[in-house]
Amino acid sequence: MTPNYTLSGRYRIVRSLGEGGMANVYLAHDLILDRDVAVKLLRLDLRDDPKTIKRFQREALATTELVHPHIVSLYDVGEENGMQYLVMEYVKGMDLKNYIKKNFPLPLQQVIDIMEQILSAVATAHAHNIIHRDLKPQNILIDEQGNAKITDFGIAVALSEHSMTQTNTILGSVHYLSPEQARGSMATKQSDIYSLGIILYEMLTGSVPFKGETAVSIALKHFQNEIPSVRDFDSAIPQALENVVLQATAKDPRDRYATVEDMANDLLTTLSSTRVGEKRFVPDDLGNDETKIMPSAEIAAAIDAHRDLEKTQAMPKSQPAPATSTATQPTTAPTSAPDPEPLPTRSWSKRHPLRRRLIIIGAIVVLFLIAIAVGWELSRPQSTTVPKVTGLSQVVATTQLAKKHLSVGTIKREKSNSVAKNHVIKSTPGAKTTVQERSRINLVVSSGAKAISFGNYVNESYTGVAKSLKAAGFTVKKKYSTSAVTEGQIISQDVLAGSQVLPTNTTVTLTVSAGSRYVDLKDLTGESKADILDYGNANGLNITFKQGYSDEQKAGYSYDQDPEGGGAVRAGSTVTVYMSRGSQPSSATTQNFYVKIKVPYKSMTSVAGQANDVKVYLQDDTHVFDSVYRDIGITHDTTVSIPVQLTGKGDAKYRIVRNGVVWKENLKVTNNDAAK
The missing domain is CATH 1.10.510.10 (Transferase(Phosphotransferase) domain 1)
Structure with a gap:
């Protein structure tokens, strides 16, 4: 597995952490949750070994059952191109x-x-x-x-x-x-x-x-x-x-x-x-005795002898009574023992032969019916409930079904933009359905995302469009603009209508009308990021975040804004808010360098000469990753310069989105990436 390979479109391999007899472990980055993870990948030479696969699956099953702060957490289980993998918590140390x-x-x-x-x-x-x-x-x-x-x-x-x-x-x-x-x-x-x-x-x-x-x-x-x-x-x-x-x-x-x-x-x-x-x-x-050391040959012999003793020995049918001591065995029978009374010459059964036969026949019939009922009950399959397996990987779904004494039937693969590759889209019968044990449950498994034609959503209501796009797997961002168009309607979109895109890899920014009203801008200093975003959405304002060091404001809260609060601004305006990273480290050194990226122009078949919409996202000392750093249109191959400022051991990263689709990103920018 080479660095920068992306597993299932989500886990980007960074480097190898180690190799074992069953699997290799890699450091990877989860592109969706933006965190480092450890990926344990079953070795290629063992992927057809059923014993190794069972052991690998057993590790997944055991770890999913255990939630403890001192047990490494299991995040995900998957399979790609026949390679089974586990995604686990990355422990740095x-x-x-x-x-x-x-x-x-x-x-x-x-x-x-x-x-x-x-x-x-x-x-x-x-x-x-x-x-x-x-x-x-x-x-x-x-x-x-x-x-x-x-x-x-x-x-x-x-x-x-x-x-x-x-x-x-x-x-x-x-x-x-x-x-x-x-x-x-x-x-x-x-x-x-x-x-x-x-x-x-x-x-x-x-x-x-x-x-x-x-x-x-x-x-x-x-x-x-x-x-x-x-x-x-x-x-x-x-x-x-x-x-x-x-x-x-x-x-x-x-x-x-x-x-x-x-x-x-x-x-x-x-x-x-x-x-x-x-x-x-x-x-x-042991008591006070010395430890006795047995030779290995004696140990093997003792183990074999112990196994021989454990074997069941058959008792002969006719076995003589065991001999007893002459001191305890009587030499003659007691002479005073009375003779048993003679049996009556005619028993009750002889006096009532018909009644006796009826009782015996009736008892046999009753026992026969009881045996049939017990046999029927024991042979009848027990009922169980189908567990919910949608969204689970195929391996985990199989394990969950096995817990309910069920097995996997037919597996059908379909493209899906809402369910990750090799994860279950649906099961038949569905979850919570009562079925007999040992039944087979058919699964529909995702074979990955499929490219779709992006629609034209201009003049439609943002609320409904955003909901449907997010359900399809798109990442949706909203931008406000002053307009005479009805408030809440979409004015423009940065992904060209009719273009073929992968929803799970596409970020679409919808520009929404904020009307033509004015807003009394309040002082946003001292507010958290979440509260500031809520205020911007409620008033139709675009909020752009930057960050920096501040001795007056604790980390995670705003310490400045532009324009300042107290004045009136038009709805759809952009307000820049500066978030504190805390006090600047006294001994930290600051690095300033540029990263230059050449973005190729992608021609549009439907509209000749149509400009590409390029958005640059940056995180460093002064910029935050979820705010657009630059938004430009290009009509030819264009070099984009990205200024990076790092203090101490801080991290930087960038992402370039072209026509809504992530074109390139680097989640760990260092001075080695600086333009030469």
């Missing part, structure tokens, strides 16, 4: 592994604070019955404020998914692997607790407890060797804190903390004076 290397030794209180954040996030996952199974410092991100966030739920599994764990299959990183996982047993919540104990050990000592030349040798140490003492590494570490490591990493899961919350509660008091002099933790099953 480094992973815990590198953080330990850079900052070791960490203060004990900081270790506890970071672990408490991690434990609270894992507790949320466990509350949803989701086991991470691959907890390690590389999957824990530390942002610039020191906050921890867990990521990579690629091999996380719900407790009910027994089929996902196979005997002798080891998932997870071997340095943090629990003994039961190393043996190939199913991971439990206690397995995550073991990994958390290893992470705590590494934060205290700067290294993992077990090392080896091969993964197998390290795995053997996890269930053979005792965890090295952190107090041997640093005697200043309290015994109470070491005990948390020892209990979390006990060989037997039953000796570990019952829950992550228990581990967190124990950890929070480890520096308390009340726990000074605490004895070293010893698992119940």
